[in-house]
Amino acid sequence: MKIAIDLDATITMYPKVFSAFSKAFKAAGHEIHVVTDRVPGTESDIKRMLDELDIAYDIIHVAKDKASYILELGIEVLFDDTDQYFIELPENVAVMKVRGHYNFDYKEKKWMYSQSAGKV
Numbered sequence: 001m002k003i004a005i006d007l008d009a010t011i012t013m014y015p016k017v018f019s020a021f022s023k024a025f026k027a028a029g030h031e032i033h034v035v036t037d038r039v040p041g042t043e044s045d046i047k048r049m050l051d052e053l054d055i056a057y058d059i060i061h062v063a064k065d066k067a068s069y070i071l072e073l074g075i076e077v078l079f080d081d082t083d084q085y086f087i088e089l090p091e092n093v094a095v096m097k098v099r100g101h102y103n104f105d106y107k108e109k110k111w112m113y114s115q116s117a118g119k120v
């Protein structure tokens with residue numbers, strides 16, 4: 001299975017979870033794509049960060065249009081914190097939403113629409 005994971009406010013929100021998850025899934029033969037809407041050309045910074053966080057992965061892909069990349073490569077699941085990246089994905093792509101203080105109101109116990117939530 002091919003798995004896409006966002007970086008900012010997803011991996012960085014729960015780095016221990018994604019470290020354990022990514023290593024276990026990669027060891028089981030799955031392919032991990034870190035797909036991030038960071039500035040193009042920052043791949044070496046991203047790689048350094050992933051190494052520091054002990055994340056196992058196969059590919060780093062920088063893209064504003066995550067859905068096209070996911071569909072093109074036949075990726076089956078996206079972990080992300082931002083709703084806008086889920087909208088264009090068809091039903092057969094699983095979406096796993098990560099919550100944080102900017103997209104979930106812990107006091108009111110409800111989600112907030114996170115159109116532009118990004119680098120936290």
Ligand SMILES: [Mg+2]
Nearest residue numbers: 006008009081
């Ligand atoms: Mg994010």
